Amino acid sequence: MSEKDDLKKLAVLLPHWAEHNAEHAEEFRQWAQRAEAAGQTVAAQRIREAAAALEQANQALAAAMRDIPSAA
Numbered sequence: 001m002s003e004k005d006d007l008k009k010l011a012v013l014l015p016h017w018a019e020h021n022a023e024h025a026e027e028f029r030q031w032a033q034r035a036e037a038a039g040q041t042v043a044a045q046r047i048r049e050a051a052a053a054l055e056q057a058n059q060a061l062a063a064a065m066r067d068i069p070s071a072a
Contacts, residue, residue, distance in 0.1 A: 011068050018061045025054040 001009075028051035036044035 007068060011065075014061050014065045014068065018058045018065075021054045021058050021061070025051040025058075028054070 028047050032044040032047040032051070035041075035047060
């Protein structure tokens with residue numbers, strides 16, 4: 001596969017990964033609420049931290065999207 005092909009694929013993959021991460025982050029927050037309701041406050045906080053880490057990853061992916069030409 002050529003570098004140009006790789007960039008085209010990456011331009012498609014980056015938004016897909018970001019969307020997938022956002023979906024997981026939302027699910028994590030829902031499960032954190034459930035864990036909290038079950039009295040598992042420490043686990044709930046760790047799950048929220050995982051959701052925040054996905055959001056941080058999405059910021060990095062967004063930056064990468066700006067750096068990759070969309071019509072590579």
